[in-house]
Structures are given as structure tokens and as C-alpha cells.
Amino acid sequence: ADIVLPSTSSYETGGTVVDYKGRLKRLERAIEPIGGSKTHREILKAVAKEMGTGMEVAKTADVKKAVSGFRVETRASEFRKREDLIFKPGEFMESANSVMINGSRLLWLREIESSVAV
Structure with a gap:
């Protein structure tokens, strides 16, 4: 069976991401979701509920604590034309x-x- 789960685009979703330098960035929703689209979190929560299990939602403070020690090392490398x-x-x-x-x-x-x- 084919299932279509209409998820929101990145412009319709707010949240947090970790950039390539390991910094936590907050993303703000630019537009309201179109039609019946849902965020990935909302879709996963609904699927979990239908499966008879719950899904805890992480709080911003918990996310910040979890990634506080996470660091990505960046270093420049010499450019060589292949x-x-x-x-x-x-x-x-x-x-x-x-x-x-x-x-x-x-x-x-x-x-x-x-x-x-x-």
C-alpha cells in the first residue's frame, strides 16, 4: 500500500538544527503550513499513537544540554584541481x-x- 504523509516544508516548520560548527541554531517558521500538512514531529507522534506507544517531545533546554559538548572540527584543506x-x-x-x-x-x-x- 502507498501512504502519503503530507509534511511541511522547511519554510513551514520551526525548530532547532546544529550547524557544521556544532552551534545550535533556532529556525523560525516563515509561513503557516499549507493545507493539511503536518510537521515531522506531529506525523511521528500520530504514527506512534496509532501503534499504541507514546513519543516524548524534547524540550529546548534538553536539546541544548545534549548538544553542549558536541563540537565539529573544521579545518581548511588545500584546494587541488582534479x-x-x-x-x-x-x-x-x-x-x-x-x-x-x-x-x-x-x-x-x-x-x-x-x-x-x-
Whole structure:
């Protein structure tokens, strides 16, 4: 069976992330969720509830405490051009656009609309 879980985009979700330097960053929601979409947390809580188990939600203070000792070491390395790589800007852009379209919410909506219309 196929299941579609309409999750929010990164613009519709607030929360925290740890950046590449190990710093905790707060993300603010830019727009309200569209349609019936839910955050990943809301989806996981609902699935856990349906499975008969609970899911604890971490508090910001707990997250800060958990990552307080977490550090990512960054160091610059010398840039060396690899002669075995051939870069073709046109092919790169076509590939990047394809990935963006195939991973976007619009493609999912288009597929759902076409399957419902049949």
C-alpha cells in the first residue's frame, strides 16, 4: 500500500538544527503550513499513537544540554584541481534542476492529482 504523509516544508516548520560548527541554531517558521500538512514531529507522534506507544517531545533546554559538548572540527584543506573530473555547466544545471523538480512538493501533488483524475 502507498501512504502519503503530507509534511511541511522547511519554510513551514520551526525548530532547532546544529550547524557544521556544532552551534545550535533556532529556525523560525516563515509561513503557516499549507493545507493539511503536518510537521515531522506531529506525523511521528500520530504514527506512534496509532501503534499504541507514546513519543516524548524534547524540550529546548534538553536539546541544548545534549548538544553542549558536541563540537565539529573544521579545518581548511588545500584546494587541488582534479584533472579526472570534467565539469560541464549545462549538464550540471540540467541535473540540478531535475533533482529539484523530482524532490519538490509540486511533483508529488501533480502525481496525486493525475492518479485521482483517472
